[in-house]
Amino acid sequence: MTNMKSIKTLSILFLCLLGLQVFGQDTPKEEPPMPPARKAAIDSLALEKVHDLSKYISKIGDKETSFSEASRVIERALELFVDDAQIGVSTLGKSQIRYFAIKKYLERLNKLNYKSVNIEWFDIQYISDLEKQPDGKYVGVITIYQKFTGVTEDGMVYKDITKKDITIYVERKTTQIGGREIGFWDVLLGDIKVSETKKG
Amino acid sequence: MIQKIHKVIILLVLSVFLFEGNCYAQGIGHYKGDESKLYAETKQFTQFVKRFNNEEDMNGQPYPTGSYKFRELSMRKKYLEVLFDSENASLTKKLKKDFIDDVTNSKAPKFIEKRQGGYFAQVETRYLYKGKNINVTLYLRLQADSLGYKWAIFDVYSDVLQGIHKNDTSKKNFLHPMSHEIDFMNLHRAFRDPNEIEDYGVNGYKMDYLSVLFYLAKSGDLTFVTVNKVKFHIFQISGWYFSVEKFERDSYNSGWMISQLMPLKNEDMEVWTQHILQKDK
Numbered sequence A: 001m002t003n004m005k006s007i008k009t010l011s012i013l014f015l016c017l018l019g020l021q022v023f024g025q026d027t028p029k030e031e032p033p034m035p036p037a038r039k040a041a042i043d044s045l046a047l048e049k050v051h052d053l054s055k056y057i058s059k060i061g062d063k064e065t066s067f068s069e070a071s072r073v074i075e076r077a078l079e080l081f082v083d084d085a086q087i088g089v090s091t092l093g094k095s096q097i098r099y100f101a102i103k104k105y106l107e108r109l110n111k112l113n114y115k116s117v118n119i120e121w122f123d124i125q126y127i128s129d130l131e132k133q134p135d136g137k138y139v140g141v142i143t144i145y146q147k148f149t150g151v152t153e154d155g156m157v158y159k160d161i162t163k164k165d166i167t168i169y170v171e172r173k174t175t176q177i178g179g180r181e182i183g184f185w186d187v188l189l190g191d192i193k194v195s196e197t198k199k200g
Numbered sequence B: 001m002i003q004k005i006h007k008v009i010i011l012l013v014l015s016v017f018l019f020e021g022n023c024y025a026q027g028i029g030h031y032k033g034d035e036s037k038l039y040a041e042t043k044q045f046t047q048f049v050k051r052f053n054n055e056e057d058m059n060g061q062p063y064p065t066g067s068y069k070f071r072e073l074s075m076r077k078k079y080l081e082v083l084f085d086s087e088n089a090s091l092t093k094k095l096k097k098d099f100i101d102d103v104t105n106s107k108a109p110k111f112i113e114k115r116q117g118g119y120f121a122q123v124e125t126r127y128l129y130k131g132k133n134i135n136v137t138l139y140l141r142l143q144a145d146s147l148g149y150k151w152a153i154f155d156v157y158s159d160v161l162q163g164i165h166k167n168d169t170s171k172k173n174f175l176h177p178m179s180h181e182i183d184f185m186n187l188h189r190a191f192r193d194p195n196e197i198e199d200y201g202v203n204g205y206k207m208d209y210l211s212v213l214f215y216l217a218k219s220g221d222l223t224f225v226t227v228n229k230v231k232f233h234i235f236q237i238s239g240w241y242f243s244v245e246k247f248e249r250d251s252y253n254s255g256w257m258i259s260q261l262m263p264l265k266n267e268d269m270e271v272w273t274q275h276i277l278q279k280d281k
Helices: A002-024 A036-061 A067-078 A102-112 B002-019 B024-029 B034-040 B045-053 B073-081 B093-103 B159-164 B194-200 B209-219 B266-276
Strands: A086-090 A098-101 A116-127 A138-151 A157-177 A180-199 B119-129 B132-145 B148-157 B222-234 B240-247 B255-263
Touching (some): A036 A116, A036 A138, A036 A157, A086 A102, A098 A102, A116 B034, B045 B073, B093 B240, B132 B159, B148 B209, B209 B222
Parallel strands (some): A086 A180
Antiparallel strands (some): A116 A138, A157 A180, B119 B132, B240 B255
16 A cells, blocks of 8 residues: 555656656756856957958958959858858948848949958957857857948048947867867857948 | 057046946047947947946956956946936936936845846838738747747737738627538638628637738748837836837947836736737727
8 A cells, every 4th residue: 555655656756757847848957157268269269250251351342352362252251151141231320121141242242343442440349148049059249340441443432330240159069180079169150230330 | 559548548438428427428528539439339238238237347348257346236326327318308317316226226136137038029120011011010039948048929010910800899790500500601601701700700819910920921921121120128127117229329328228217016017018019009
């Protein structure tokens, strides 16, 4: 009789635990925040990629860059991004966003054919926390400000100051080096929201 | 060197901005540098929360772990003062002071916790519906899912979508109570006039407009065009409601800021939420 009671109690406990697991599925396990040193290293890697993108943009927009070289640089620039990333542009006084695929945006820049393109960075950036998304990758947003100056063949100067909110995806990956598995953090850029803040 | 000096000037300006709450407008008005405004701007909603809670320094750097400055209340008061839209006359000095005093009460300070719910986003969007532009308001909240979190649409409002369906409760059409004996052959009458179709639903039936939105998108009748505006509604601070919006202007008072603030009793929260979700229209 006592045995039966114990089995019954255990069964109820088991079912309760099972139930808790089912309810628990919706809530991710609260993980301790990323250690500041690691976060700083990832932020710096992400900023490096953003700087690379700027360099590529200057090169692509420059008339001195040959078509084949520009195509090569566009390919390099695309390697910084996740698939299907887009650039959303909002201009001063208009709230709506216009969307461009990254490749189209860069090709368009190349076709504008500026005699020279200069991108200056403001000494300000803001980097959000990294949040985990459902697939386990981390996502964050880096906000930077840049001044774009493009000079056309006939000497016309186009200037604007933009705020760029750049999505970054951070993923823990592993690679085999000399038979050993080495872990590393990979950073890729995602959607970029470009807001014109001021005509230069 | 010049850059360094420039940065020091900016930091001094921002310090004045944050420390001299009452006279900052005058002091800053003389400074024409661009970067100081960019420093002052609350650049992300994340930064709004961190400034609201005083979790980062004036450069936007998080306080080191264990720092006494983290959520420290006197500095927090200074941050809070610059988190209001200064061009909104309805945000009176007294209202702001009452709010700041309440959330920085040393016995029971109130903070925004990003994982505790109690806030949602309102996103104004534009779609093409059967070739015409229509405005649709989406409501999204942060939801735990699998290994992390995601923003998920939980409600929708659009004059056009809501207008598709009859709202009045006066029902004049019905299937008579002996319809079963004729194998409900009279159903054809129910579907003859789409404008009256709701009459045939059970009393108390409620249209799920989010499903309608998804259906129209799937059927190809509705195509997403753009996002026009984003606004956050915060209910998490007990005794208060406030909204946060982005103000893009060439000013020291720019970025994500409190656009509306009002005391809110717990018992009124449901009614106010329904109002924001436009359920009372």
